[in-house]
Amino acid sequence: MGAVSVWAEHVTVALLGTRRRGVPDLQEALLPEADAAARLLDHAGLLAVQRRAGMKPGAAEAVAPAPAEEAPAVPGPAALRLEMILGGERGRMLPEWLGAAARGGYRVPARNLPELLDKGRSDRAIRPYIARAAGRRGAWLALQNPDWAYLLTESGASAEGVADWESGTRGQRVAALTALRRADPGAARARLLETWTTEAAPDRAAFLATFEHSLSAEDEEFLERCLDDRGKDVRQNAADLLARLPGSEYARRMAGRARGLLSLGRRTVRSRSEPWITVVLPADHDDAMARDGIPFHPAGSFAPSAGRVGARAAWLREILARAPLATWTETFGLPPGGIVALPVTGDLARDLHLGWARAALLQRDVAWARALLSGGIVVEETDLLGDLLRILPADERESVAADLIRWNDRQPDLLGVLSRIPGPWEGRLADAVLSALAAVLEGPGASRHLAQLCRLADERLTPAAAPRLTELAARHDTWPLSELAATLRFRHEMLLELAAPAADREDT
Structure with a gap:
């Protein structure tokens, strides 16, 4: 009996059971005749070894060696x-x-x-x-x-x-x-x-x-x-x-759609004529909108971070997000800061701001990102904060982020804002974070929010803040604060170990 047929016979016995089919004889078997199940397993082990030992090695192409490294390994x-x-x-x-x-x-x-x-x-x-x-x-x-x-x-x-x-x-x-x-x-x-x-x-x-x-x-x-x-x-x-x-x-198609939805009008408020943005929500969702990437949102499905919104408001956001932002400076004759500060009819200001914020991200528009962050207009939508901040020049980002922290002195809001501000937290931003930590320690519910705030700070706060944090920890003997100070020391040592060699720093 060939090797393949012997294996097939044993597979059949395993499927049917040793009570219904006898175990074929195998000369190499060592177990007694009476123990059929054990003998089947013994045969399976022997046959598996035979099958693997009898396989011819396949041909394979040699793997090219790894290229030589250009950078040195860390110290x-x-x-x-x-x-x-x-x-x-x-x-x-x-x-x-x-x-x-x-x-x-x-x-x-x-x-x-x-x-x-x-x-x-x-x-x-x-x-x-x-x-x-x-x-x-x-x-x-x-x-x-x-x-x-x-x-x-x-x-x-x-x-x-x-x-x-x-x-x-x-x-x-x-x-x-x-x-x-x-x-x-x-x-x-x-x-x-x-x-x-x-x-x-x-x-x-x-x-x-x-x-x-x-x-x-x-x-x-x-x-x-x-x-x-x-x-x-x-x-x-x-x-x-x-x-x-x-x-x-x-972009021209989107600008055309958007201009049909927003217009600048005037209203009299307390005997004063003031400019307002009048909004007309999209009436329906047609094939052309679908082709241009505006999905059909069932009512209430579009919820960025808080609340729910109807389908027509969702279409408005999508259109604004995809229209060139120059559409509005040209149409309204105002700079971005002046436009985002205008009152909006129909309680739709949030929808406009969210649409413009997404457009600023897509188009990497610094002026619009600055305008939307100014005064905390998009602070409620913390998902957008970090992305908008990254658009700003590095030397400006720190100051704007510090202002955002100061505008949000309520602890739950503060945690949401901080979670979206990328590190490192240095300069004015580090000062604002340390002030926020002190306020949390002295305010109600400190134990509930302190651990979350320290966990955010341990990755992002500059290690240079460790001495000031140690002083704060000395006045408030709490574990999260002590652990944050220890983490900052760990990071300080870590960054020193990875600093470029002195000779390289001199060259640069």
Whole structure:
């Protein structure tokens, strides 16, 4: 009896049971005849070994060696601290450690890369930080393991090792296309067009997302075609990209829709004539709106962070978010700050501000971001705060964020605002945070809010604030405050270990 048929006979016995079918004889069996079930298992083990031992090794191409590293590995103390962080000690400091390592011109030690790349599989937030500090060997490892392919996309490195455009994984192809978009957008577009009609919808959506790099008017014709794509995500990506091109035909269509909804009128209030924005909600949702990426929201489905809103108000927000912001400075003859300060009819000011805030994010418009943040107009929508702050110049961001904290002295609101303000918290912003901490300690409900506030501050507050925090902790003997002071000292030591060598700092 051949090896295959012997195996098949034993599989049949296992399926039917030893009471219904006898175990075939096997010369190598060692167990007594009476124990049929045990004998079957014994046979299975022997046969499995025989089958594996008899397999011929397959042919495989040799893997190209990892390229030589350009950046040095982090110094010894920093490497030890990384292992502490990966082991669970103050693990939330990992993104800052990675960012500081990259700024210092260092890379992660090779022995830590597999564990670090595995962390990136489950935590998308740290992927950009890993990409900055993983070095060339990190990219090489990502090419060998599909689970780590995200690193190629994040880094934008060319997918070295991919034989051609058709042969790579989705992650490798996205990485290659991203690199080409940065170097030669036209060539990247031409390469994608070669295979566009044969790609699956999820792949088309992923490839189209790379157009955010070096986006220009030359992409408009292709993006307009994508508005008619069969894939929903492809259509939405194309609409979002076109909304970032103020001179496009798409932008003109949106501006036309928007002008029909808002107008500047005047009302008499207490014997004074004042300008008001009059709003007319969209009457219906037609095919043209759907093609331009304005989804049909069932009533109440659009709820950014608080409250619910009807479908017509949701359409208004979508149209405003996609119309060029210059539409309003030209139509109303006012600067952004003057426009957002105008009263609005029908209790729709919040809808207008949210639409304009999303437009400012899409169009990266500093003047509108500044106007919307001024006076805390969008403070209630904390999801937008951090993104709008990032648009501002770095030297302005700190002062505006400090004012936002001072405007929100109620503790629940303060926590929501702080959670959206990116670090590092330095200068005036650090002063405002420390003042807020002192106010929480002296106000009612301190125990409830102090731990949350300290948890936010431990990642973002500048370590230079540690002495002042230690003084505050001496006056208020509470664990969250003491733990925050210890964390700031930990971060201070960590950043010193990762600082660029003195010679490099002198050169710069």
